[in-house]
Amino acid sequence: MPVSAAAGSERHNVSHAYRGVPRWTYVVAVLAATVVILPLFAMVARVNWANFLPLVTSESAVSALGLSLRTSAVSTILCIVLGVPLALVLARGRFRLQGLLRALVLLPLVLPPVVGGIALLYTFGRQGLLGRTLEVLGLQIAFSTTAVVLAQTFVALPFLVVSLEGALRTGGERYEAVAATLGASPGRVFRSVTLPLVLPGLASGAVLSFARSLGEFGATLTFAGSLQGVTRTLPLEIYLQRETDPEAAVALSLVLVAVAVAVVALAYRRPAGAGMAFWKQRTTPAAAADRDVL
Amino acid sequence: MTFALEAAVAGRGFDVALRLGPTETVAVMGPNGAGKSTLLSVIAGLLKPDTGRAELNGRTLFELSAGRGTWTPPHHRGTALLAQEPLLFPHLSALENVAFGPRSAGVSRKQAKAEALHWLAEVEALDLQARRPAELSGGQAQRVAVARALAADPGLLLLDEPMAALDIHSAPLLRRLLKRVLAGRQAIIITHDALDALMLADRVVILENGGISEEGPTREVLQRPRSPFAAGLAGLNLLAGTLAGDGIRTAEGWTVAGLLEDGYADDRRPEGRGGNGYPAAPEGERAAVAVFPPSAVSVFLDDAHGSPRNSFEVAISDLEPHGDFIRVRAGSLAADITPAASADLGLIPGLQVHFVVKATSVAVYSA
Numbered sequence: 001m002p003v004s005a006a007a008g009s010e011r012h013n014v015s016h017a018y019r020g021v022p023r024w025t026y027v028v029a030v031l032a033a034t035v036v037i038l039p040l041f042a043m044v045a046r047v048n049w050a051n052f053l054p055l056v057t058s059e060s061a062v063s064a065l066g067l068s069l070r071t072s073a074v075s076t077i078l079c080i081v082l083g084v085p086l087a088l089v090l091a092r093g094r095f096r097l098q099g100l101l102r103a104l105v106l107l108p109l110v111l112p113p114v115v116g117g118i119a120l121l122y123t124f125g126r127q128g129l130l131g132r133t134l135e136v137l138g139l140q141i142a143f144s145t146t147a148v149v150l151a152q153t154f155v156a157l158p159f160l161v162v163s164l165e166g167a168l169r170t171g172g173e174r175y176e177a178v179a180a181t182l183g184a185s186p187g188r189v190f191r192s193v194t195l196p197l198v199l200p201g202l203a204s205g206a207v208l209s210f211a212r213s214l215g216e217f218g219a220t221l222t223f224a225g226s227l228q229g230v231t232r233t234l235p236l237e238i239y240l241q242r243e244t245d246p247e248a249a250v251a252l253s254l255v256l257v258a259v260a261v262a263v264v265a266l267a268y269r270r271p272a273g274a275g276m277a278f279w280k281q282r283t284t285p286a287a288a289a290d291r292d293v294l
Numbered sequence: 295m296t297f298a299l300e301a302a303v304a305g306r307g308f309d310v311a312l313r314l315g316p317t318e319t320v321a322v323m324g325p326n327g328a329g330k331s332t333l334l335s336v337i338a339g340l341l342k343p344d345t346g347r348a349e350l351n352g353r354t355l356f357e358l359s360a361g362r363g364t365w366t367p368p369h370h371r372g373t374a375l376l377a378q379e380p381l382l383f384p385h386l387s388a389l390e391n392v393a394f395g396p397r398s399a400g401v402s403r404k405q406a407k408a409e410a411l412h413w414l415a416e417v418e419a420l421d422l423q424a425r426r427p428a429e430l431s432g433g434q435a436q437r438v439a440v441a442r443a444l445a446a447d448p449g450l451l452l453l454d455e456p457m458a459a460l461d462i463h464s465a466p467l468l469r470r471l472l473k474r475v476l477a478g479r480q481a482i483i484i485t486h487d488a489l490d491a492l493m494l495a496d497r498v499v500i501l502e503n504g505g506i507s508e509e510g511p512t513r514e515v516l517q518r519p520r521s522p523f524a525a526g527l528a529g530l531n532l533l534a535g536t537l538a539g540d541g542i543r544t545a546e547g548w549t550v551a552g553l554l555e556d557g558y559a560d561d562r563r564p565e566g567r568g569g570n571g572y573p574a575a576p577e578g579e580r581a582a583v584a585v586f587p588p589s590a591v592s593v594f595l596d597d598a599h600g601s602p603r604n605s606f607e608v609a610i611s612d613l614e615p616h617g618d619f620i621r622v623r624a625g626s627l628a629a630d631i632t633p634a635a636s637a638d639l640g641l642i643p644g645l646q647v648h649f650v651v652k653a654t655s656v657a658v659y660s661a
Contacts, residue, residue, distance in 0.1 A: 174381055180368035181338045181375040182446040184398040189369075192394070196385040 040257065047254055048247045055251040063229045064237035065255065071145065071233060072213035075152035079209040082153075083160035084202065088194070090161065091168035109158045116154050117222025124150065124223075147224035148231050152213035159212050160205040167201020168194070207267040214259060297450050297480055299355075301336050301346030308332050308343070308504040312482075314450070319481040321495035321512065323488075324523060329504040330484045334452045337482070338375050339368035351449045369398070374448035378455045380439035382427035388438045389414065389423040395446025413441040417471055433464025437471060444475060451476070453483040457490065469493060488516060488527045500524050518555075520583055520661050522626060531586050531627050534661055536579040541604075541658055550584040550604050552656030581661040590655035591629035593622055594648045595639055604656065606649045610641060624649060 048055070055061070090102050108116055124141040125131045134141060141147050172194060179193045180186075195202070217235040224231040226240065234256060242249040297314040308329045314320055322330050335341035337348065339355065342365065348355040350372065356365045374395070382391045392410035401409065414420045417437040427435055436456060443451060456472065457465045472483075473493055483494055491498045491512050498515045500508040500523050508521045519525040525532030535544035541551040597605055608624035615621070619630040622641060629649055641647070 174377070174379075175383060177338075177340050177368070178375060178377065178381045179383070179394065179398075180340075181371070181373060181448075181452070182395040182398060182442065183369050183372070183374075184394070185369050186367075188398055193383055196383075199385075 043250060043253060043257075046250050048251070051247060052251050052254075055245075055248045056255055058248065060228060060232075060237060061234075061248065061252055064232055064234045064252075067145070067148070067229065067232065068214055068234040071148045071152055072210050075149045075156055075213045076206055076210040078149065078153045079157050079160045079213075080202070080206055083157055083164060083205070083209075084195075086157075087161045087164035087168060088190070091165045092173070105161060106158045108155050109162070113151075113155055113216065113218030113220075114222050117151060117219035120147070120151060120154060120219060120223040142223060143225045143227065143231060145224075145230055148220055148233060151219040151223045152216045155216055155219055156209040156212040159208040160202075163205030163208060164198060164201050167198040167205075172197045204267040207263055211260060211263040211267075214263075215256070297348075297350050299337060299346070299348040301333075301343040301348065303332060303336070303341070303343045303504075305344075306332055306504060308336075310501070310504070310506055312499065312506070314480050314482070315496075317478045317480065318497065319476050319479065319483065319495045321491035321498045322482060322484045322501055323486065323491060323498060323527065324501035324507075328501045330501055331454060332504075333501065334375065334454050334482065334484065337371075337450070338373045338452055339366065339371050340375075372447070372449040373452055374443040374446045375452045375454065376439055376443045376456050378458045380427070380430075380432075380435035382430070382435055382439055382442070384427050386426075387423065388419065388425050388427070388430065391427070391438060392442045392445045394442060399446070409445055410441075413445040414438070416444070416475065417441040431464070432460055433468060436460060436464070436468055440468070440471065440475065449480065451479055451481040453481060455484050455486065457485070457487065491527075492516070498524075518657070518659060519585060520659075525585060529588070531588060531591070533584045533627075535582065535584070537582040537658075537660075541653070541656070542582045542584050548604075548606055550656060550658070551653040552584050552586075552604075552658040553654060555657055555659040582658055583661045584656050584658050586651050586656045588621065588628040588630040589619075590651050591627070591631075592650045593629050593631055593635070593639060593641070594650055597648050604651050604653060608647060608649055610643050610645045610647060612643060613641060622647075 056065075086105065090098065090105070121142060122128045123130055124134065124147065126135060126140070126142060128142075131142065141150065175193050175197060176189050179189045184192070214233075215235060216233070217239070220231065220233060221236060226232045226236045232240070234252060238249050238252045238256070241252065296316055297312075299313070300311045302309040306329060310329065310333055312320070312333075322333060324330055332341060336343050336346075337355070343356075343358060345358050347357040354364055354366065355371055355373075357363050358365070382388070383394065386394070389407065389410050392413050393406040396406035396409045397403070411420065411423070414423055417440050419434065419437045419441060422430060422434055422438060425434075427438075430438065436459075440456070453472070457468055460468060469490065476483075476494055483490065485491060485494075495512050497509065498512045499506055500515070500521055502521065502523055508515060508519070508524055515524050516528040519528050519530060519532060522532050522534070533542065533544050533548070533550055535542035535548075535550070538549060539551075540554055541549060543549050594605075597607065606627065608627060610622055610624050612623040613620055613636070614623070616630055618632075620633050620636040620641075622629045622631060622636070624647070627649055639647070
């Protein structure tokens with residue numbers, strides 16, 4: 001029995017420590033993992049490796065991938081520029097209806113993207129709330145690349161805000177108070193204390209936003225349409241190809257899977273939101289040896 | 295060049311008035327929850343009191359009366375805060391941490407570095423300048439934090455139990471360091487340790503239930519405590535009551551005979567408060583305390599003793615080792631007796647005994 005071994009042994013290590021995991025959970029866990037992993041395998045099995053390169057480098061594929069990367073990059077930057085102040089206000093501010101604002105801002109997380117697309121259409125579309133004003137100014141947003149970026153920002157912003165707000169809440173307020181008593185203005189506290197402390201949380205939030213932007217489909221199709229080179233991003237291209245050229249759809253899907261794997265690896269290399277722990281981990285062996293010597 | 299404060303926070307039952315001379319260090323002591331940290335937060339500008347005013351070196355920190363007032367934000371106050379934890383910014387090196395104050399004040403990068411090096415040298419941490427806070431021991435980090443606070447050139451330094459989180463080896467070193475750097479500075483230090491108050495402070499303020507119950511020069515407060523808390527710090531028994539002949543009469547009805555001290559008339563207690571939150575003594579009666587050391591108390595099982603002695607019938611609440619003696623606690627009173635005597639008497643918690651103390655060992659003075 002592992003338990004008695006751990007109790008009896010002087011130099012028991014972590015793997016011998018008691019863990020209360022009922023056996024049946026392993027069975028269900030394997031089933032759960034299969035639900036996620038099996039479809040991926042099934043898809044990879046259908047990849048036509050002989051034609052893979054020509055399929056993913058076709059003109060329409062390269063155009064869609066390029067558009068996806070460009071728009072996702074821009075929407076991620078927009079998420080950072082808009083999301084950092086929003087997360088700060090939600091985490092640190094004290095005002096009425098704060099809870100309501102948080103709930104509304106996070107709504108796109110649970111909203112079907114197609115609903116988001118319709119909402120955007122009635123805001124920026126030709127007959128929309130702001131659309132008419134914008135049209136007078138000579139700006140037409142719906143069914144343009146700008147619309148793609150807006151749709152992506154709409155669905156991706158909550159990811160950045162949630163991730164960053166979590167990081168802001170795990171501490172840092174006491175560092176900020178000390179910085180203020182040392183003479184730092186609120187602006188300087190934000191730049192030189194708050195931001196560096198939440199940098200890991202911000203980074204993983206940005207990576208998640210980028211991934212969400214890259215995968216955006218419903219809101220984009222509704223609000224921006226599917227115009228090759230203008231609004232047809234990679235997910236839209238895959239959906240279109242599925243009807244005419246399933247092999248191309250599978251090959252392009254694999255490209256998105258590869259990007260997703262890279263993104264997950266980047267975001268979860270360390271736990272998101274563990275900003276303080278991240279900094280504390282940076283200990284050298286020399287420092288550990290010095291620890292007891294004042 | 296002085297500091298003056300009056301502040302009240304209704305929600306916390308906090309109401310304190312405090313003044314500091316130009317180079318004075320004041321130790322603030324008191325039980326947990328007495329309002330010590332509230333005091334520092336109010337001074338540093340991290341907590342807004344309901345009413346009050348504060349002034350540091352001729353500048354108004356805040357002036358709040360019903361409905362209107364001025365409020366200086368923390369970064370314009372010059373009241374650097376040193377907390378129990380060093381709270382060094384984890385993403386900056388020790389040197390960059392110390393340079394943070396000067397940089398915030400708009401000093402050039404080069405000048406700030408020079409100042410930081412000066413203060414690191416002052417706390418004997420020059421060799422740690424390149425390290426990250428995660429690479430410092432608790433004592434090292436707190437020394438760097440002291441340098442960082444001093445580098446901000448504060449008009450008033452606020453120290454919130456700076457030694458509390460340190461191990462027994464690091465604390466004495468930091469205490470010596472603080473003694474050196476606090477000389478000639480205005481500072482307020484919160485501490486639980488009478489030694490800190492004696493070594494670092496010119497004056498001690500006892501804070502209880504959100505108000506000052508006692509204040510005075512550190513040695514005087516420890517030698518002639520007037521509040522149960524100060525008596526506890528000094529390791530003395532204290533009974534409070536009203537003056538009756540050569541002794542006092544307590545609320546429990548005990549009569550305690552003792553030696554009336556000279557200078558009885560002097561009164562350190564701040565005006566307008568019944569000390570320790572106790573109600574002020576009735577008209578015609580003078581509040582007084584009887585103070586005696588635990589070593590002067592003998593323990594007997596029965597009551598059969600001469601007239602110059604005070605005898606209190608008490609129930610033992612605890613027995614604990616105290617140096618070479620056994621400390622016998624009975625409520626707020628304590629007696630130190632030898633282990634042999636304790637064994638002889640068969641003392642156990644709950645036992646009714648008599649605490650006996652000679653009148654000549656009891657000091658009586660005004661509360």
